[in-house]
Amino acid sequence: QDFDYVIVGGGASGALVAAKLSANPSVRVAILEAGFLVENNAAIVPALFGSFIGNPDLDWGFTSTPQDHLNGRQLGLPRGKALGGTAAVNGMYFVRGSTAEYDAWEKLGNPGWNWNTINEHIKSIESFTPAPPEIAQEFGSEDAGHGTQGPINVTFSNYYAPNSVIPAFRKTMQSLGVAGNKAASAGSNLGVYEVPTAVDHTNRTRSYVVNGFLEPNKNRQNLVINTGALVTNINFASGSPLLATGVQYIQNNVTKILKVKPSGKVILAAGTYQTPKILQLSGIGNATLLKSLNIEARNNLPGVGQNLQDHVGVLGVWEINPAVGQSYDAILTNATFATEQWASYLANRTGVYASVPGSTVVFMPYSAFIPPARLTQLKADLDQELKAFKGTPYETQLALQRQILDDESVPQVELVMTTQVQSALVTPELGKSYLSIAANVVRPFSRGSVYPSSTDPTARPAINLNYLGIHHGKPLQLAFLVPLIQNRMSDFQILKEAFSFVLNNVTKTAPFSDILTVLREPSNTTDAGISQYIIDNIFSVWHPCGSSSMLPISQNGVVDSKLKVYGTKNVHVVDAGLIPLELSTHTMATVYGNAAFAAELISI
Numbered sequence: 001q002d003f004d005y006v007i008v009g010g011g012a013s014g015a016l017v018a019a020k021l022s023a024n025p026s027v028r029v030a031i032l033e034a035g036f037l038v039e040n041n042a043a044i045v046p047a048l049f050g051s052f053i054g055n056p057d058l059d060w061g062f063t064s065t066p067q068d069h070l071n072g073r074q075l076g077l078p079r080g081k082a083l084g085g086t087a088a089v090n091g092m093y094f095v096r097g098s099t100a101e102y103d104a105w106e107k108l109g110n111p112g113w114n115w116n117t118i119n120e121h122i123k124s125i126e127s128f129t130p131a132p133p134e135i136a137q138e139f140g141s142e143d144a145g146h147g148t149q150g151p152i153n154v155t156f157s158n159y160y161a162p163n164s165v166i167p168a169f170r171k172t173m174q175s176l177g178v179a180g181n182k183a184a185s186a187g188s189n190l191g192v193y194e195v196p197t198a199v200d201h202t203n204r205t206r207s208y209v210v211n212g213f214l215e216p217n218k219n220r221q222n223l224v225i226n227t228g229a230l231v232t233n234i235n236f237a238s239g240s241p242l243l244a245t246g247v248q249y250i251q252n253n254v255t256k257i258l259k260v261k262p263s264g265k266v267i268l269a270a271g272t273y274q275t276p277k278i279l280q281l282s283g284i285g286n287a288t289l290l291k292s293l294n295i296e297a298r299n300n301l302p303g304v305g306q307n308l309q310d311h312v313g314v315l316g317v318w319e320i321n322p323a324v325g326q327s328y329d330a331i332l333t334n335a336t337f338a339t340e341q342w343a344s345y346l347a348n349r350t351g352v353y354a355s356v357p358g359s360t361v362v363f364m365p366y367s368a369f370i371p372p373a374r375l376t377q378l379k380a381d382l383d384q385e386l387k388a389f390k391g392t393p394y395e396t397q398l399a400l401q402r403q404i405l406d407d408e409s410v411p412q413v414e415l416v417m418t419t420q421v422q423s424a425l426v427t428p429e430l431g432k433s434y435l436s437i438a439a440n441v442v443r444p445f446s447r448g449s450v451y452p453s454s455t456d457p458t459a460r461p462a463i464n465l466n467y468l469g470i471h472h473g474k475p476l477q478l479a480f481l482v483p484l485i486q487n488r489m490s491d492f493q494i495l496k497e498a499f500s501f502v503l504n505n506v507t508k509t510a511p512f513s514d515i516l517t518v519l520r521e522p523s524n525t526t527d528a529g530i531s532q533y534i535i536d537n538i539f540s541v542w543h544p545c546g547s548s549s550m551l552p553i554s555q556n557g558v559v560d561s562k563l564k565v566y567g568t569k570n571v572h573v574v575d576a577g578l579i580p581l582e583l584s585t586h587t588m589a590t591v592y593g594n595a596a597f598a599a600e601l602i603s604i
């Protein structure tokens with residue numbers, strides 16, 4: 001029997017759309033997921049979320065192409081390979097951006113895609129449990145604007161180690177002019193606060209699309225969940241617009257096809273890095289590129305794989321006074337402590353393992369950390385640089401992004417404070433306590449691309465995030481690049497300003513500064529030393545989007561505002577790749593909200 005909906009990828013977006021669509025018993029829905037259901041894996045335990053990285057059973061383990069602006073360095077790009085996708089293994093922050101950022105999607109030509117719509121859909125899937133009053137008071141937990149009836153449980157940590165660090169950090173940020181925010185989920189995410197996480201407060205385990213949406217519906221006769229199924233391409237009937245007739249995949253080394261009814265739909269949810277690859281291997285993409293790969297172009301759509309955006313960050317590591325308490329690192333350095341804590345987690349869901357380490361964030365506009373005269377100069381430099389995009393597909397969106405930059409309600413930079421070592425440069429030692437502070441550029445001007453590296457569907461895609469370069473794909477050598485990027489308001493310059501603010505202001509202002517004892521990294525804090533440290537150490541903050549953008553074709557668009565791929569009759573994209581302009585926030589809650597909205601649009 002053919003299917004009404006074949007969903008490619010059972011991750012955050014795909015699994016949610018599958019659950020929504022299959023609520024209608026008269027349609028048949030299938031998920032094809034390359035990974036497997038992972039039950040009782042370590043990533044279900046909040047403090048162990050990072051443990052999937054590098055595990056080939058759970059992590060696609062991508063790397064970027066050598067980055068022009070990072071001395072040819074290749075960055076690790078983990079992605080979840082499992083039912084639940086990256087939501088099965090991620091950091092569980094459940095956060096939203098600010099109103100103007102979502103409204104910008106609508107301004108880019110997408111009626112209905114605005115804060116009100118997306119936020120209502122996020123609320124519909126969320127079941128929020130506020131922090132107890134004493135915790136909320138002490139740690140600055142926010143509590144306004146949440147949903148309370150949805151299947152994804154959201155709450156706050158119940159363990160803060162060492163517990164005096166966060167209040168001190170918050171007081172210091174406030175004395176530097178950054179206010180707290182008790183309503184960060186209600187349309188303005190600026191300020192310093194504790195983030196809610198997608199953790200079930202009753203058993204302190206990950207709450208995600210699998211236990212929230214798929215498990216309760218697994219007995220539906222009209223929902224087929226096919227794991228270990230690597231999708232290679234979509235098959236089309238002859239004619240135009242393209243009508244998808246089935247989805248081809250490899251399972252146990254056998255090539256198979258799942259057929260779609262003529263009235264049915266293929267829904268791509270393979271994530272920002274892999275949906276473009278599937279489109280391109282199916283003959284949808286830039287015709288010149290496809291020709292160079294010996295792929296017959298069925299639909300010349302140049303935006304496929306373009307407009308790739310990601311958050312990018314750099315972090316410092318400090319030793320802190322051990323008298324204030326042990327940092328999360330103690331579960332690595334002190335076996336007795338780890339055993340006690342694990343027992344406490346198993347017995348009553350308390351202790352280190354019960355909470356995501358590092359849920360204190362700061363979201364700021366440029367003016368919070370860049371003096372006015374300098375900011376005026378940087379903006380003038382940016383305006384100069386953006387002239388290069390006139391007449392290109394990026395002109396409209398970059399102009400809008402530039403406009404939003406003047407909107408002080410929209411953060412441009414995030415700081416994340418974590419009471420643990422988060423850098424491979426520092427090995428935690430027994431008896432010492434640490435913290436890390438990351439500075440992340442969250443509304444980058446750089447644009448990258450993702451393409452298949454060959455026609456082999458099992459080959460990794462070529463992912464060029466073009467970090468720290470706003471000139472998309474322009475090959476520049478570091479020798480002359482460094483003076484260029486240091487003089488202009490590229491993402492590099494902003495990262496450097498933000499990181500310098502951390503090094504020179506945040507960590508030098510009481511009461512937070514009283515806790516810190518030794519700056520471990522960066523070891524060279526001269527101006528040149530910090531520049532080099534950034535080039536050598538920046539990392540992906542794991543929120544890629546944009547590679548299947550919901551934009552007009554002329555602006556590198558891939559899908560229309562109903563999420564249908566241009567030039568097709570029945571192929572849709574619902575994953576993070578549809579986001580046309582990166583948000584300042586972590587992506588999961590928005591991906592869920594988008595998917596809930598997508599299910600409505602697609603089922604019409």
Ligand SMILES: Cc1cc2nc3c(=O)[nH]c(=O)nc-3n(C[C@H](O)[C@H](O)[C@H](O)COP(=O)(O)OP(=O)(O)OC[C@H]3O[C@@H](n4cnc5c(N)ncnc54)[C@H](O)[C@@H]3O)c2cc1C
Binds near residue numbers: 013014081587591
């Ligand atoms: C380490 C890490 C930590 C993160 N932490 C947070 C956080 O704390 N908060 C937050 O908001 N966001 C976080 N994110 C980002 C968030 O998880 C993603 O934005 C979100 O999961 C994206 O959803 P998606 O549906 O687009 O893709 P995914 O959830 O990645 O789903 C894609 C699915 O498609 C499958 N797939 C891919 N190719 C194929 C194929 N060819 N055939 C069949 N199946 C295929 C994959 O296996 C996967 O299951 C984090 C990301 C990472 C990597």
